Amino acid sequence: xxxxxxxxxxxxxxxxxxxxxxxxxxxxxxxxxxxxxxxxxxxxxxxxxxxxxxxxxxxxxxxxxxxxxxxxxxxxxxxxxxxxxxxxxxxxxxxxxxxxxxxxxxxxxxxxxxxxxxxxxxxxxxxxxxxxxxxxxxxxxxxxxxxxxxxxxxxxxxxxxxxxxxxxxxxxxxxxxxxxxxxxxxxxxxxxxxxxxxxxxxxxxxxxxxxxxxxxxxxxxxxxxxxxxxxxxxxxxxxxxxxxxxxxxxxxxxxxxxxxxxxxxxxxxxxxxxxxxxxxxxxxxxxxxxxxxxxxxxxxxxxxxxxxxxxxxxxxxxxxxxxxxxxxxxxxxxxxxxxxxxxxxxxxxxxxxxxxxxxxxxxxxxxxxxxxxxxxxxxxxxxxxxx
Amino acid sequence: xxxxxxxxxxxxxxxxxxxxxxxxxxxxxxxxxxxxxxxxxxxxxxxxxxxxxxxxxxxxxxxxxxxxxxxxxxxxxxxxxxxxxxxxxxxxxxxxxxxxxxxxxxxxxxxxxxxxxxxxxxxxxxxxxxxxxxxxxxxxxxxxxxxxxxxxxxxxxxxxxxxxxxxxxxxxxxxxxxxxxxxxxxxxxxxxxxxxxxxxxxxxxxxxxxxxxxxxxxxxxxxxxxxxxxxxxxxxxxxxxxxxxxxxxxxxxxxxxxxxxxxxxxxxxxxxxxxxxxxxxxxxxxxx
Numbered sequence: 001x002x003x004x005x006x007x008x009x010x011x012x013x014x015x016x017x018x019x020x021x022x023x024x025x026x027x028x029x030x031x032x033x034x035x036x037x038x039x040x041x042x043x044x045x046x047x048x049x050x051x052x053x054x055x056x057x058x059x060x061x062x063x064x065x066x067x068x069x070x071x072x073x074x075x076x077x078x079x080x081x082x083x084x085x086x087x088x089x090x091x092x093x094x095x096x097x098x099x100x101x102x103x104x105x106x107x108x109x110x111x112x113x114x115x116x117x118x119x120x121x122x123x124x125x126x127x128x129x130x131x132x133x134x135x136x137x138x139x140x141x142x143x144x145x146x147x148x149x150x151x152x153x154x155x156x157x158x159x160x161x162x163x164x165x166x167x168x169x170x171x172x173x174x175x176x177x178x179x180x181x182x183x184x185x186x187x188x189x190x191x192x193x194x195x196x197x198x199x200x201x202x203x204x205x206x207x208x209x210x211x212x213x214x215x216x217x218x219x220x221x222x223x224x225x226x227x228x229x230x231x232x233x234x235x236x237x238x239x240x241x242x243x244x245x246x247x248x249x250x251x252x253x254x255x256x257x258x259x260x261x262x263x264x265x266x267x268x269x270x271x272x273x274x275x276x277x278x279x280x281x282x283x284x285x286x287x288x289x290x291x292x293x294x295x296x297x298x299x300x301x302x303x304x305x306x307x308x309x310x311x312x313x314x315x316x317x318x319x320x321x322x323x324x325x326x327x328x329x330x331x332x333x334x335x336x337x338x339x340x341x342x343x344x345x346x347x348x349x350x351x352x353x354x355x356x357x358x359x360x361x362x363x364x365x366x367x368x369x370x371x372x373x374x375x376x377x378x379x380x381x382x383x384x385x386x387x
Numbered sequence: 388x389x390x391x392x393x394x395x396x397x398x399x400x401x402x403x404x405x406x407x408x409x410x411x412x413x414x415x416x417x418x419x420x421x422x423x424x425x426x427x428x429x430x431x432x433x434x435x436x437x438x439x440x441x442x443x444x445x446x447x448x449x450x451x452x453x454x455x456x457x458x459x460x461x462x463x464x465x466x467x468x469x470x471x472x473x474x475x476x477x478x479x480x481x482x483x484x485x486x487x488x489x490x491x492x493x494x495x496x497x498x499x500x501x502x503x504x505x506x507x508x509x510x511x512x513x514x515x516x517x518x519x520x521x522x523x524x525x526x527x528x529x530x531x532x533x534x535x536x537x538x539x540x541x542x543x544x545x546x547x548x549x550x551x552x553x554x555x556x557x558x559x560x561x562x563x564x565x566x567x568x569x570x571x572x573x574x575x576x577x578x579x580x581x582x583x584x585x586x587x588x589x590x591x592x593x594x595x596x597x598x599x600x601x602x603x604x605x606x607x608x609x610x611x612x613x614x615x616x617x618x619x620x621x622x623x624x625x626x627x628x629x630x631x632x633x634x635x636x637x638x639x640x641x642x643x644x645x646x647x648x649x650x651x652x653x654x655x656x657x658x659x660x661x662x663x664x665x666x667x668x669x670x671x672x673x674x675x
Contacts, residue, residue: 024632024633025633026633026634026675028675068673068675070632070633070634070635070673070675072631072632072635073632076631078631078632078635078671078673079673080673080675098671098673100671109671
């Protein structure tokens with residue numbers, strides 16, 4: 001991340017502090033990224049008639065990071081990290097936390113993902129729109145409701161794509177995402193680092209004291225990874241486990257697992273990851289991804305695949321599931337530090353056991369409708385700035 | 388939500404309202420806490436803040452946060468949350484600062500949706516050092532004028548003072564908010580006062596503070612013209628702070644919250660939803 005000082009207020013702040021006699025000074029940096037994609041997509045959604053999701057569309061994803069920090073005379077570094085979404089949305093500021101780092105490791109306090117999420121390692125990709133936790137749903141409607149009344153819709157398609165197993169191995173237990181939590185990372189010793197997180201509840205951006213009686217709560221997450229080079233070979237592996245230490249009467253604690261790794265040699269990187277959510281109702285599912293990437297000079301190439309399966313929310317009462325297969329191929333060219341040009345192509349195949357309207361008829365017989373399956377393809381270009 | 392749980396929240400909101408009002412005293416009790424653990428933005432619909440930061444110039448610096456005085460609609464003063472405003476502060480006149488402002492009605496509380504209504508505030512702060520003694524006194528008056536369908540009046544006043552010497556600071560404040568009195572609204576009326584003492588020496592700071600607050604309980608107010616139940620509370624907070632470096636404070640605090648008197652029966656129940664609690668905590672604050 002490029003160390004860019006804010007041009008006005010930050011400089012003024014630095015100037016104000018430097019007037020005091022102190023070795024330690026605040027540095028207020030601004031960083032972030034901006035990704036803009038232009039793609040042509042075409043999709044078919046079963047259950048709709050004459051639907052039209054085809055055409056050229058754009059997708060924008062931008063975040064601005066505010067990063068104040070100070071290193072005290074004793075070497076301990078304090079700072080904050082506030083991440084502002086560059087496009088309006090429901091979670092305008094997602095991550096927002098204070099960090100403390102030193103020879104003892106690193107402590108995070110505030111709104112941030114868990115250690116298990118942060119330490120995840122999986123299939124490589126150079127695509128501006130990833131096979132795993134990407135924004136393909138913006139081109140191909142396999143998440144949420146798709147279609148309009150004019151097409152006989154909308155119909156319910158995929159669920160739990162964000163932090164869930166249908167489009168990610170980057171899970172959070174019960175999909176809690178950036179909740180208020182405390183995380184500790186050990187120093188990396190002989191390539192090994194371990195992280196621990198605790199969150200009392202799944203609240204993000206509010207401080208309501210949740211009544212944990214008969215509720216899922218007390219989220220504990222543990223992650224570990226090992227990163228090492230053996231001559232020309234780079235190895236990285238990780239594992240994670242998370243659990244709610246409390247749950248409603250009669251229900252098991254929600255748990256999340258994950259493993260993954262990469263192997264790098266002579267510019268090639270191959271990798272894979274697996275993740276699973278259990279005892280979390282409609283969030284339950286499994287996912288895995290595999291991929292290969294090759295980078296030489298400014299060029300990067302990758303081919304990646306993800307398979308996700310998940311409880312079909314609208315038909316969860318009948319024990320029905322849904323699944324998706326996602327293939328992404330990409331070429332990246334780095335024009336300069338933090339300036340990337342990208343071309344990608346992606347294919348998405350979403351299927352569910354049954355569609356909307358599944359249930360019991362007047363005679364009491366179970367009737368399963370055809371799944372509201374989605375097939376889609378997108379080819380696009382993108383520019384990605386990180387600063 | 389069960390009625391008792393809802394009542395708990397309402398009483399809690401009343402507690403927080405009182406906290407916020409008392410904290411708003413412009414030269415009130417001192418605290419060294421790096422955090423404000425008792426504020427709760429989730430109660431924004433009925434919790435309170437009234438004006439600016441203790442000890443700052445003037446008193447009309449409305450915080451742009453979620454804590455508004457009341458859910459009673461139509462009052463610029465009442466629900467004021469960073470609405471459009473014109474404010475003037477005088478220069479220091481021998482330690483005396485004066486401020487005055489006028490503002491629009493907050494759309495969130497414009498029940499009639501007619502955009503009519505306004506608010507006005509005046510305030511004064513006197514801060515001066517006499518030898519080794521620091522003295523600060525302030526006061527404010529705010530007025531809300533509804534208009535059109537919401538035609539009504541609310542007012543708010545507050546005053547406070549602090550004295551500092553040899554690292555010690557003692558102070559106190561009082562605030563009172565009355566809403567819609569001419570048409571009989573009572574829900575949201577509130578008052579609070581606090582006292583406290585702090586001691587700062589080098590990087591260390593210690594404080595002990597007490598607040599008493601009272602607020603008409605929305606849960607049993609019964610609407611226009613009917614004042615039935617109040618929520619009241621007291622709370623004690625002890626805190627210490629250690630300054631690790633420039634703009635880096637760590638601290639610890641302990642707080643106890645308790646109703647002053649048993650709550651009155653909530654609507655639909657035969658008991659008051661009283662809340663008492665204890666919290667100890669640590670905090671870190673970075674200022675940059």
